[in-house]
Amino acid sequence: MAEKVAKIATDAGVPYIxxxxxxxxxxxxxxxxxxxxxxxxxxxxxxIKADLKVPCSPISxxxxxxxxxxxxxxxxxxxxxxxxxxxxxxAGKTGRIINIKKAQYLSPWDMPTSRKVASTGNSKILxxxxxxxxxxxxxxxxxxxxxxxxxxxxxxxxxxTHSVQLPGGQGHASGASRNLSxxxxxxx
Numbered sequence: 198m199a200e201k202v203a204k205i206a207t208d209a210g211v212p213y214i215x216x217x218x219x220x221x222x223x224x225x226x227x228x229x230x231x232x233x234x235x236x237x238x239x240x241x242x243x244x245i246k247a248d249l250k251v252p253c254s255p256i257s258x259x260x261x262x263x264x265x266x267x268x269x270x271x272x273x274x275x276x277x278x279x280x281x282x283x284x285x286x287x288a289g290k291t292g293r294i295i296n297i298k299k300a301q302y303l304s305p306w307d308m309p310t311s312r313k314v315a316s317t318g319n320s321k322i323l324x325x326x327x328x329x330x331x332x333x334x335x336x337x338x339x340x341x342x343x344x345x346x347x348x349x350x351x352x353x354x355x356x357x358t359h360s361v362q363l364p365g366g367q368g369h370a371s372g373a374s375r376n377l378s379x380x381x382x383x384x385x
Contacts, residue, residue: 199245215245218256254296287309289317298325298353305342309351324349327356336362 199215208212219238220231232238242253268272286307295314311322324346328336338355346353 199249199251203249203251214254215249217242217244220302230325252357285313288318289314289319292319294321294323295319296323296354298327299342299346301328301330301336304379305345308346308349311351322351323354325354325356327358361383 200216200356203213203215212342217238218232219241220235220315233241234285245251246253285295297308297314299308305326308324311324314322326342326346331337343353343355
């Protein structure tokens with residue numbers, strides 16, 4: 198997948214960072230696949246980074262062992278934009294690009310949490326919009342949030358995958374509006 202998407206991005210002249218989860222602990226069901234685990238996941242990311250020369254962003258609970266990811270990660274991600282000072286400061290101290298994803302319950306004007314990362318001297322910060330909860334099992338992107346978040350001076354990323362996600366939508370697991378996903382991808 199990384200190879201195919203990297204080629205599409207290169208052909209389109211679009212910057213690309215490979216993002217993948219190797220231990221996704223926030224699954225709806227205890228029976229859901231969480232990923233290959235940290236050791237195997239980091240090995241795979243290392244191979245992608247080396248073979249494809251593609252920057253990588255591991256999705257994990259980086260506050261547990263951010264140092265272990267430094268070898269493989271070009272970009273670290275904080276899943277919780279209102280995270281405790283310790284998590285965001287530890288992320289900032291890695292010296293890597295820090296991608297702070299806006300929580301689905303958070304307003305765009307509450308994103309200046311990036312100041313916690315910046316307080317470490319790290320100004321390599323991205324802010325990611327991924328929608329807001331709108332009723333049960335629905336995420337909706339309010340495009341008015343982009344100019345609000347841009348006032349922080351950091352680049353704003355749009356994570357389109359969340360726009361078609363249905364958290365807990367299958368009852369036992371999250372789902373997605375796959376028909377909408379493929380239509381969007383076909384138009385890009």
